[in-house]
Amino acid sequence: MGFLEYAPAPESRSILQLKDSYGLFINGDFVEGRGGAFDTISPADESRIAAISIGSDEDIDSAVAAARHAHTKVWSKMSGRDRGKYLFRIARLVQERARELAVAESLDNGKPIRESRDVDVPLVAAWFFYYAGWADKLDYAGLGANPRSLGVAGQVIPWNFPLLMLAWKVAPALAAGNTVVLKPAETTSLTALIFAEILQQADLPAGVVNIVTGAGATGASLVRHDDVNKVAFTGSTGVGREIARAVAGTGKSLTLELGGKAANIVFDDAPIDQAVEGIVNGIFFNQGHVCCAGSRLLIQESIHDEVIDRLKTRLSTLRLGDPLDKNTDIGAINSAEQLARIQELSRIGEAEGAERWTAECEIPENGFWFAPTIFTGVETSHRIAREEVFGPVLSVLTFRTPDEAVAKANNTPYGLSAGIWSDKGSRILAVADRLRAGVVWANTFNRFDPSSPFGGYKESGYGREGGAQGLTAYLKGASA
Amino acid sequence: MSARLTVPKTYKLAIGGAFPRSESGRTYEVRSPKGEFLANAAKASRKDARDAVVAARAAQPKWAGATAYNRGQVLYRVAEVLEGRRAQFVDEIVAQQGVSAAAAGAQVDAAIDLWIWYAGWCDKYAQVAGNLNPVAGAYFNISTPEPTGVVAIVAPQSDSLLGLVSAIAPALVSGNTVVAIASEPFPLSAISFAEVLATSDVPGGVVNVLTGAPAEMAPWLADHSDVNAIDLAGAGDIDWVDLQVRAAETLKRVIEPGEILASPQRIAAFTEIKTVWHPKSMA
Helix, strand or coil, X not given: CCCCCCCCCECCCCCCCCCCEECEEECCXXXXXXXXXXXXXXXXXXXXXXXXXXXXXXXXXXXXHHHHHXXXXXXXXXXXXXXXXXXXXXXXXXXXXXXXXXXXHHHHHCCCHHHHHHHHHHHHHHHHHHHHHHCCCHHHCCCCCCCEECCEEEEECCCCCHHHHHHHHHHHHHHCCCEEEEXXXXXXXXXXXXXXXXXXXXXXXXXXXXXXXXXXHHHHHHHCCCCCCEEEEECCHHHHHHHHHHHCXXXXXXXXXXXXXXXXXXXXXXXXXXXXXXXXXXXXXXXXXXXXXXXXXXXXXXXXXXHHHHHHHXXXXXXXXXXXXXXXXXXXXXXXXXXXXXXXXXXXXXXXXXXXXXXXXXXXXXXXXXXCEEEECCCCCCHHHHCCCCCCEEEEEEECCHHHHHHHHHCCCCXXXXXXXCCCHHHHXXXXXXXXXXXXXXXXXXXXXXXXXXXXXXXXXXXCECHHHHHHCCEECCCC | CCCCCCCCCCCCCEECCXXXXXXXXXXXXXXXXXXXXXXXXXXXXXXXXXXXXXXXXHHHHHHHHCCHHHHHHHHXXXXXXXXXXXXXXXXXXXXXXXXXXXXXXXXXXXXXXXXXXXXXHCCCHHHHHCEECXXXXXXXXXXXEEECCEEEEECCCCCCCHHHHHHHHHHHHCCXXXXXXXXXXXXXXXXXXXXXXXXXXXXXXXXXEECCCHHHHHHHHHHCCCCCEEECCCCCCCCHHHHHHHXXXXXXXXXXXXXXXXXXXXXXXXXXXXXXXXXXXXX
């Protein structure tokens, strides 16, 4: 065994008590979907995990009706204090079942257990804990006294952080007094369904949260439903546009958290070792399946070669493989479809003239995998510099002056996040001011917290999740 | 001796600090409710709308980059100059809308007072809407509102000055620049107001005013990829749902038609919250 080889250290699956098939969670009970079913698989080995129901239009009708009834009769009448107590209960139950949720997430999504255990699930609990405390303090959210809930929220979430995105959507909605119909991503429904069991354990009143699984058609049916008051979506910019069109003229509130192509800017005075760790965390965290990933690395010309050399050395130590192995750094790509997109854009990157470097690592025989890859010599017009790859692929560009860095960073229709690496405080603040992005990480990257608003400028969507801003997205002022 | 012959004003567009005619050469007649001829207002075209967006974009970084204190003073100056021209605005409102001089005066006074209210928000809004966030870790984490960029506005159509002011002022507070389509039947006060802005230290291009048919111009603005937000306050009588559908292509922030309430929420509608993280360390 070499210096950097490790014996396998798989997390046990025995903590899971999975059912062979899962229904939809409507009005407090699991019911069979009327649109058929599909198997959810582990992207690490393509093995079947369980059958998942497909929600039909009628199922969406039932779920929205249950949510409406729960809103009118129960949840909007309940005191903020009691709503908060339910959310605190949920936060605690998530903590109690944290290991089970982490294993299920890594199994179903393909992300390393180290991330699901140390990032995703703890943040889920934190999100519910944070918003629980808001439920009886809505007067201080910024909309004046006695703000009101919007009603029924239709929420559609992506597959990259399945349970965390659920928490980002459900926690503020419930704290504000709304009820919810949530549509998880097709490939990652499992933890949402375990979460439904947690809601039963919490004795949350029936219909306050309804979870309807399925594919795009189920989500489309939800966001178009006439009796939904608020639509919240996280996902691709393309689908976000469709939803914005569908919602036009309906009076529904809408928040969209869409794609990104974040610039991660490294100045020549940056702490290089920390910057290299930040670059790795920025683009290779969660296999790059992160809308705010630092996918465009902008390096000041004078330190380009040094940073790239160190980056390659660091990437050569990353371990790719079994997501349930506690030593794994890079897990599986979530689906065959996503893998194909990453492969296609990488081919285009080579064809357009960028230089490709891929870390040497053994690729497992089954499942969907893509080794960490860097493109150097990328130009701003290249597709890998403009389009969201949503995979472990880093495009490297250079700049000479801070003005050029800012101009290149902002040269994108997206505006979700950005990174700055420099030891000069005044420059960090000036550059942060000029970057057109909703989240700017300076000398760090990919940090998340329930008290910290997250969301984009421009075509990365609108509205914020997290903080008081994330709460007011589910409220209207008393005079409105 | 006969009465003095008056010198009527040519009402043009306001684009980039200049007052051009429509490049299309088109005008339309503005008449009083009794049918008396008042003016030939410019009927702006697609090209004029696009020129206005270019001017607004060019002016945006400097306006947003001015200190909040400075923006507040410049906007306050607008109220001072407007107050000095009160009589002119009263006359124009009486002529266009056919209301009494008292009612017109009340509209001008309300516009001035509202403008001052918003001017005062410039250096306070970020304090009210921003936060230092207590994240779980050794990080400095701060959220602050920033302007969304270029805002297109279909001004309320039912009056000539107050509606326009209600729509423009909240967008300017945080540092946005504006392309406003004036009331189609009552466009004259909007152009006179642009003259007030031009003599109040408001940089050219910060507020651009188009007169003409909202139904013709608004779709170009809703489509335009360099417009960040569109306020449809005065679009209730045109096909505003189509405008909202068009705006979805570039994910513009859209405000649906309706009454404009003077509120910090109106400022918020044209802002983006930016959150900046930095580690804390003694090292």
